[in-house]
Amino acid sequence: MRFEVSKVLDAIEVRLTTDPALARAVVDLSEIVRYADLDGGRPASSVRLGLVVDALGKRLSEENVPVFVVAPRGLLSDTDLTSNERMVIRRWADDGKVEVVPQLDDRVFEVAELLGLPVLTRTRGTSERHPWVDEPGRLLAAVAGEGGSTVLMARVGRGEPPQAAERSPLGERLLARVWSCPEPNCTSFGSGGDPDSPFADMRTYTSPVSQPPPSLRGGVPSCPRHGAQLRDAGPRAAVEVLSVRIDGVVRRRFVVSTDEPVVVGRAPEGGRGVMLGQWLTDDARKWISRGHVQFTLRTDGNLTVQDISTNGSGVRPGGTVNDDERVALHRQESRTLAAEDVVELYAGVQVGRSKMWATGGVVQPESVMAEAPTMALRKFERG
């Protein structure tokens, strides 16, 4: 059973992010692992995070939806979890995949407010520092789980259907800067320490462009993990979030920053870039080069695409479905992309700005629970 739990945790791991550009909801891991009603199982189980991740994907009709997970430090020594589960959560924390804080306070609501994200929680609760939580118009939406049962309530932005809200003005200002923590081994706001150190490669650091939002506990930007005041380390690179959409289904989102162009193709060199191979038909696989197109975000805010393929690609201005309006892009040709332009690598294999596609286009997103212990699942289906 432990073996299967490990597989579920591996599947969950790829959905964890503290990147403000990619996270789609915020969760308190200590609440979720104790949400025994979800599967009627043990008092605490990390596998429940998978049920929540699945429910969110279903709610958004999108594949590979990432969540921002916050955990109080005490969870790392919670003996209701197995030692294996504690070890995995500790590794996630060390790798900066989840944010571990000394005390939860209302960090979850703070992240939600700064980033404009829904909170996935089962309790309505209140928050003194974040009174918006109880404002009328802030919807509490049921997140439907397997078999139509309600998994969680999502505290979401204004509007119907529930949408993520805008980032708060304060969130925008904080995320316009790179922050630096005085703690030498800070994963979230670290500089990587001494590059000549023999241990320099042994730790992973969040890249400056995807740093989580600082905490404002005490009124100044602080490290959520260490409590230390953060130093302003200069402007942060601008980003644009793009989506890969194949035959109408959004497969994943990715970030292009002014710091780094991104290559999209069948299997870009060196494991960098966005790999499409696993989602392609045989014909598409034959047509699409390993590295097919490269996206660059210029400092003037313009997004450009350059064809680097063998067979060429195309741009659909304004996302037009009319093939006569499709503009061919030959090898080495570049083009600046207007807001709703869609790049097409092969018929139906598209990349465009994420905000353009409101729905991920899939009714039953792939589950992270495929390897879940059957007992827990059966119980869940009955519920």
Ligand SMILES: [Zn+2]
């Ligand atoms: Zn820190």
